[in-house]
Amino acid sequence: MIRSFITIFLLVVTFSLQGQTDRFTSNLYETYDSYKEESLNKRRIKHADLQPLIDSFDARSGFEVRTVGRSIEGRALRLISIGQGETDVYLWSQMHGNEPTATQAIFDILNFLASPDQGSEKQAILKSVRLHFLPMLNPDGAEVFARHNTLGIDINRDALRLQSPEGRTLKRVRDSLDAEFGFNLHDQSTYYNAERTPKPATISYLAPAYNYEKEINLVRENAMRVIAFMNGIIQNYAPGQVGKYNDDFEPRAFGDNIQKWGTSAILIESGGYADDVEKQEIRKLNYVSILSAIYTIATGSYANTSLEGYESIPENDRKLFDLKIEGVTYPLLGEDYIMDIGIQRPEVDDADHQDFWYSSRIVDLGDLSTYYGYQTLDGSGYRLEAARVYPEVLADLKAIEKLDFWALLREGIGYVRVKNLPLNLSNSPYPVHLISESYKPAEFRLRNGTNPTFFLNSGGKAQYAVINGFLYHIPKQEGKGKNSMIFR
Template sequence: MTRFLAAGFSLISLFGLHAQNEGFTTRLYETYGQYQEKSLSLRRIKHRDLQPLIDAVGQRPGFEVNQVGESIEGRALRLISLGQGEVDVFLWSQMHGDEPTATQAIFDILNFFASPDFSAEKEDILRSVKIHFLPMLNPDGAEVFQRRNTLGIDINRDALRLQSPEGRTLKRVRDSLQAEFGFNLHDQSTYYNAERTEKPATISYLAPAYNYEKEVNTVRANAMRVIGYMNRIIQRYAPGQVGRYNDDFEPRAFGDNIQKWGTSAILIESGGYPDDVEKQEIRKLNYVSILSAIYAIASGNFVQVPLEAYEEIPQNDRKLFDLKIENATYPLLGKEYLIDVGIQRPEVDMEGHGDFWYSSRIVDLGDLSTFYGYKTLDASGYSLVPAKVHPRTLESVEALEALDFWELLADGIAYVRVKGLPAKWRSSPYPVHLVSEKFNPPQGRVEVGINPTFFLEREGKPEYAVVNGFLYHIPTREGKGKNSMVFR
């Protein structure tokens, strides 16, 4: 049972609490670069990347490292603990192998605690709480950057049957600690937005229900209050970019059961942020908000947050595109139509699962006025026309270096035939697609499911190119994409 009593306070109390800790939070944000673990700068991190860091942590005074289990493939699951307080706070990350943002933030937090800075605040925290980190619960999934574990199951739906060794480890650690607070750390799709807004749900929260009735007892209420507190912090740095998950009870889920078992469960999901493909700004927001929440738990001040602060967070919605083209004129069979085009850019892992390329798709067409884009182009007055193939077949890939790709785009060309395309090439590093001699260009129709490659022209002159879902403004030569495609 928690030693904290749920208490009802006014929003004025919340603002007072926030002002009280504002200096601490501001300093955390401003000094973040000093503690960021630089070796973990990309999302596709592996178990082997973490082990030297954990070994180093174990050598530091005040830190304790214990192996608490292992994955199906035998990778060690290690728990890192620090602090002397009576309140146990348990954080676990990456139970889905392709959700690493908070794993990176955990090592930033560990660097913070290992530094000599913020000595007064850290003394207050560690005197009151004991913090336990279980990073990368699903290392086998992380190895191949997939959601599920080697058994092929979603660990987050294994709380009842406990078939996976990873799930059994999580349950055993929670039970042994009888933790009063649990932070369940995930990534969500970048296509979530805060309901009825164009803002991405950069961070989403949930205090999971522990029964179908969605009752709120002291345990769940405390989770709600901590989330309300963290939301106030995130609003300073990503205003309007916070969402709240639907709280329908899922009896197989760990979060719901951990709430039922008496630990105040706090789900944090890292979503999207403009121009932050590797989620490094979101990682920073995790670092600041989690540390601030731990500080509020240590002081007990979170009980001053009214439950209304949780309920006021807008629901998650899923109405974002990477690129939205609106109000384009689409000529078809002798007539003209007005359409919007919604484009997403799914990632495809490269061999070794250390990097990726984009294979973009048109995911919706028509009236998309209730949807939003990370980038939106009003194409009023522009006609959507198909891309052309370069009239000359290049003798080799080396000949590509002599091309002026902007000139090709100005001529409405987005496909270039090349003899002897290397078999290992899966994507094109250029702003045009590379195609084989046998390739037949698309017939010009725009359809859901196809690769988004077309031009927007005015008075017969291309002004915008969309190639593999990336937008290029031809007159100013502005625009950049990670890759185009290779079609054989």
């Protein structure tokens, strides 16, 4: 009788805690806009953008802000701490300067922690843990939106030599805290997908190995359990869009070594999400994921999460294109071939690294049946045709603005000649390429590495245009691209 009572009591407590957790985590997603830091709404954020925000937390009760190091170029690395608990949790972001999604989410989390809302759960967190945030570990790289630091090295491969002041700061803070948990926050390529599915790996996790044998001790096991918990939460908002990084041991990497040094290391990578160029939805998922993890650490509930939840996360694969065209007819030297075309849109930064434009490329051809696209077009019954040049030479950019671009696309025109192309103009803001008087487009051939510009015809009429890798449906006048190219 007593044993039955204890069993029932434990089940009631378990379900009660689970219900409380579910309410808390779902509320995080629903109320996110109340805490989003609106001043950070673009990926290309700079060190100077963060300093007023950090200063504002320094002035708030309960927060402690310290300068714990400096970058090679002298930019301050500042640690923001809050909480009274005995469990130290260390979170760092933007070790790679062009990976800012989690940096934005950190300031959303700080806004949440600073607010008077979400009283009981937030107080449970702050009484149980002490949180330490080191946002933008590589501010010099962020200044030019580059992966590496000013020394030209990948800080995440500097855990042994510790040549970089940024890497030394990361380790020194970890050692001083002897943190129980560490969150290593990154962005990954948008071309990763969850293995054997067309879904992007919007969020990817990893509990890094601490040796070549990939052994699992209690430190790594705790990281796995927290990740399994986070995955269960994120599946509610991005079902099937979670991947897991390969866990081969990398002896130079910080995550692997931090695991080895006794801190349960949790890697979070922000990937791709359809129609989310600035990764604002992924930022929101980071916010929910990280705060959920902090909550399960604070309550200790992660210990009840099965390791099977970690093992069941599909591996990352890299089989996504921005645009995939399937089964189109490609005429070449008197013969017709059935072709799949895989297109990606690499970003090119503006000179001030505040914005970017696309210089798209064909990256694969042939049978791409095991690959996927954010956008996929069934090209069956369509025939590829070269883009033509507008017959007139226009005097300047003002003359271009008078053109009817959909009329040009209906005529199969993808290039317009302009006499006076400004030298400071890096790309075309129109759905056609701009070319100089002397430029001659090459003979149309599908080749890897070339700019994807062509038409898909049916019944002798242009039905689709692909201009700089962007798809335009001509009869419905649907489709939009950020930019086309300039060829001089």
